[in-house]
Amino acid sequence: MKQLKITLITFLLGIIAATAQGTVEKSFFNFQTGMVGFWGSHEARLSNKFALRTEIGVDLWQYETFRGEDGVVLVPSISAEPRWYYNIAKREQKGKATRKNSANFFSINFEYYPDLFVIGNMPNFMYVPNQIDxxxxxxxxxxxxxxxxxxxxxxxxxxxxxxxxxxxxxxSSTTDNVAVDIHLRIGYTF
Incomplete structure (x- = not known):
């Protein structure tokens, strides 16, 4: 019985410690740029380790026309991305910076590419296909x-x-439906 009490108390203290420390920021805005575009985003806390990032930006697309020509254009993108900052408490316990959600994360990005406008040299580029990644x-x-x-x-x-x-x-007759996201960005937080 004594062993059960010690285990239960240790478990409860572990839960309290995990939830009391290392929480994500309540809300902030961010502007980022990278090799393939620029974006403005807002991140809002959902819970101690979860945040919702909403973003609007312009992405670089490589395209091929029906005539076999290829090129590069900028297209608009809108996304919503729930993020789980899984090591923010551990970073804080080690004395590392966690402000503005400086931590590792897992997320699911829902990104929409509307056919609104295209920027670039595109003599034979017809339109941006409406798609969700x-x-x-x-x-x-x-x-x-x-x-x-x-x-x-x-x-x-x-x-x-x-x-x-x-x-x-x-x-889809020429490509598959696999979407890949590899990004390296630098930004400024407000």
Whole structure:
């Protein structure tokens, strides 16, 4: 009986310690840029270790026309990404910086590419196919020193779904529905 009480007390203290320390920030805005675009985002706390990141930006797309020509254009993107900062408490316990959610995370990114506009030299580029990418991914976010500058690295593989039936018939015949997200970004937090 004594062993059971000690185990129960240790378990409860462990839960309290895990939830009381290392919580994500309540809310902040961020602007990031990388080799493939630029984005503005807002991150809001859902619980001690979970946050919801919403983002709007412009992504670089490589395309191929029906005539076999290829090129690069910028297209708009909108995303919602629930994140689990799984090691934020451990980082805080070790005395490492955790401000503005400087920690490792797992997430599921839901990204929408609307056919609103295209920026770039595109003489034979017709339109952006309306699509949604659903990508589970792993990443890290760190601040640079005590500044508001940060960097973020992430990688994931998921599924791409075309919203127009014509797009899925035309595009899926030449490519598969695998979506890959590899990003390296630098940004500034407000």
């Amino acid at each position: 659903i990508i589970p991914k792993w990443g890290i976010r760190r601040h640079i020193g005590n500044s508001n500058f940060n960097y973020e690295v992430g990688i994931g593989i998921g599924y791409k779904a075309y919203l127009n039936e014509d797009d899925s018939k035309t595009i």
